[in-house]
Amino acid sequence: MDRTAHADLRRPTIGIVAGSGPEAGIDLWAKILRRNAAVMGTAFRGDLDAPRVVVLSEPQLGLSMDLAANEGPVWEAMQSTVTRIAGQSDAWAIACNTLNWFAPRIADLKLTAEFVSFPSVVADWIAASGLRRLGLLGAAPVTEMGAWSAYRHLAGLVEIETPADRAALQDLIHDVKRLGSADPGLRPRFARIVEAMQADTLLLACTELPLIADISTSKTLVDVTDLVADALVARSLAGWDRADMTPAQQENDA
Missing domain, CATH: 3.40.50.1860 (Rossmann fold)
Structure with a gap:
């Protein structure tokens, strides 16, 4: 199998926008890992079957606790961060309920990766x-x-x-x-x-x-966050069939 075909088998990448609050991104990531292992059941091998995850943590997003007073700077930080995460993932979410208020604006950005909103x-x-x-x-x-x-x-x-x-x-x-x-x-x-x-x-x-x-x-x-972790894992596993890969390809894909 050539490199192009191998790339097509690469598992979709999950993206997490973090920073509001400090532990929220870690919590979502941990739940994604647990959900992934639970869905795969006895077929789960550990490292090789963990999902690909990219996390971008922006502390400026913490201003969302008073969103009415900080809409401008929060959106500025949000727009920059989501543009970056969409370029590195296939499906992504914001690890903050309040920040999902920006979902309509994010949709207007027409990013290539799928935004999985909390609401x-x-x-x-x-x-x-x-x-x-x-x-x-x-x-x-x-x-x-x-x-x-x-x-x-x-x-x-x-x-x-x-x-x-x-x-x-x-x-x-x-x-x-x-x-x-x-x-x-x-x-x-x-x-x-x-x-x-x-x-x-x-x-x-x-x-x-x-x-x-x-x-x-x-x-x-x-x-x-549990519900969102379930949704992200489902997208990470969709269309990915490791049985189509040889052991060597599975090892290289990890």
């Missing part, structure tokens, strides 16, 4: 789940369900409950970014917010919240 993945999940009521937990721009929320259109699909004390949740998210997810004071605060919600199923629409979601609760916590 589109959530909409597909809602349609498949049959849920009628859902709690939404996220940063203030998300939970206000106004002009700055990437999830404002979900209200047309399902009844949405948001936390009564959005300020407490916003402060908690800031502290996960500032203190790191291992801080012992974070989980009790998160548990109180979760238990105050009436909905039985809560959507964790902030990449910081899954980092502290290992709490005791009777509610079902759905991590948007």
Whole structure:
């Protein structure tokens, strides 16, 4: 097989735009790795069957916590970063719920790689789940369900409950970014917010919240990042058949 034919067998590359917050890109990448191994099951060999992943982390994107005040500089950083990630990947996502507000503008860039947006993945999940009521937990721009929320259109699909004390949740998210997810004071605060919600199923629409979601609760916590990891892995495996490659080609392709 010549080099051109070999290149055609190369597994599609996943792209991750990171930087808001500091651990969000790592969390999405880890979930992609776990999902990939789970999908492949006993056929998974380890290194050779891990997905190709490119990560670009831009700290300036962290200004999205106050998107209304920082729209200009955030979009400037976003446009530069997504243009670069699209040139290095086949399917990519932004590891931040709030930043997916820019999805329409990103579509207008007409990038060659597929952008897998968080809201589109959530909409597909809602349609498949049959849920009628859902709690939404996220940063203030998300939970206000106004002009700055990437999830404002979900209200047309399902009844949405948001936390009564959005300020407490916003402060908690800031502290996960500032203190790191291992801080012992974070989980009790998160548990109180979760238990105050009436909905039985809560959507964790902030990449910081899954980092502290290992709490005791009777509610079902759905991590948007998990859903996105599933979607990215599906695209990474689509059309890729390692059985068509010789062992030597498999080794070189790793």
